Amino acid sequence: MQSFNERVTDRLDRMRPAEQRVARFFQENREEVLIGSAAALAAQANTSDATIVRTTQALGYSGLDEMRRALADELRGSLSPAARLTKTLGKVGTDLSAAFNMTLETHLQSLEGLRRTISAEHFEKAVSSVAGARRILVFGLGPSSAIANYLVIQLTRFGFDAASLTNTGLLFADDLQKLRKGDLVIILAYGRVYQELAVLLDEIERRVAGSLLLTDTLASKLRERVDLVLPVARGQADMLSTHTATLGLLETLLVGVATRRPAETLASLEGLNERRRKLTGKAMKLSTKGDP
Numbered sequence: 001m002q003s004f005n006e007r008v009t010d011r012l013d014r015m016r017p018a019e020q021r022v023a024r025f026f027q028e029n030r031e032e033v034l035i036g037s038a039a040a041l042a043a044q045a046n047t048s049d050a051t052i053v054r055t056t057q058a059l060g061y062s063g064l065d066e067m068r069r070a071l072a073d074e075l076r077g078s079l080s081p082a083a084r085l086t087k088t089l090g091k092v093g094t095d096l097s098a099a100f101n102m103t104l105e106t107h108l109q110s111l112e113g114l115r116r117t118i119s120a121e122h123f124e125k126a127v128s129s130v131a132g133a134r135r136i137l138v139f140g141l142g143p144s145s146a147i148a149n150y151l152v153i154q155l156t157r158f159g160f161d162a163a164s165l166t167n168t169g170l171l172f173a174d175d176l177q178k179l180r181k182g183d184l185v186i187i188l189a190y191g192r193v194y195q196e197l198a199v200l201l202d203e204i205e206r207r208v209a210g211s212l213l214l215t216d217t218l219a220s221k222l223r224e225r226v227d228l229v230l231p232v233a234r235g236q237a238d239m240l241s242t243h244t245a246t247l248g249l250l251e252t253l254l255v256g257v258a259t260r261r262p263a264e265t266l267a268s269l270e271g272l273n274e275r276r277r278k279l280t281g282k283a284m285k286l287s288t289k290g291d292p
Helices: 004-014 017-028 030-035 038-045 049-058 064-078 081-092 096-117 120-131 143-157 171-176 195-207 219-225 244-260 262-280
Strands: 136-139 162-165 184-188 210-215 228-231
Touching: 004 017, 004 064, 017 030, 017 038, 017 049, 030 038, 030 064, 030 096, 038 049, 038 096, 049 064, 064 219, 081 096, 096 244, 120 184, 120 210, 120 228, 120 244, 136 143, 136 195, 143 162, 143 184, 143 244, 143 262, 162 171, 171 195, 184 195, 195 219, 210 219, 210 244, 219 228, 244 262
Parallel strands: 136 162, 136 184, 184 210, 210 228
Antiparallel strands: none
């Protein structure tokens, strides 16, 4: 089976000029291709939705979703964390200034990517699902477990009943005991459908729980199994994974939720401030922006 680059090389000369330009755009912006809608990609490439779709078909794919799956499979199969870091270090060498600037630029690009890929409609739907949830469970493994725990802390401060699902292996069965009908499960999942995620999706369906998925490459594969997908890139697709966009998106959701239920949020934070005062003997102010 041909790789993505091999398909571009073999077919480029037979493609129309507009399609050639889009194919090169695909090559140079793989992380955007993995998560962006046809409309978002068209806007970034200064072309039409139809040209985006025609280019994927000219490359031998049935459409954008199949091309995304192929790109995601290539990345998963060829790039280990060590390989990603090696490529990252190859770009910055031993120059600390280059490391600083390139990393910040990656973060900025990831955050700008959210503007292009998260529509106002999807953001409003996500905020409504969180604000209206009876109880919220947050799933994340590996580095995402720290982000899941952070979100749980913030949601609890805002007055929600929230808990994390961050165990692996057999202990994850204990985590799943927390799941109840009507819960909302926020899923942080990237790269592949590992066993814990597969079992969680089965349990969400069995227990009739709500679901919100934040992901980079799994949108097309899991879109039919969750209520809403919010696409989030983890930096450049072939370089060291970064989590700035995930954290940024979650914090926009927190502010959105506080906007939807200001009285409840402020009352909960005032209660926390009062308990802090009792512990320290002095007043401590805690804002909705996430003080320590």
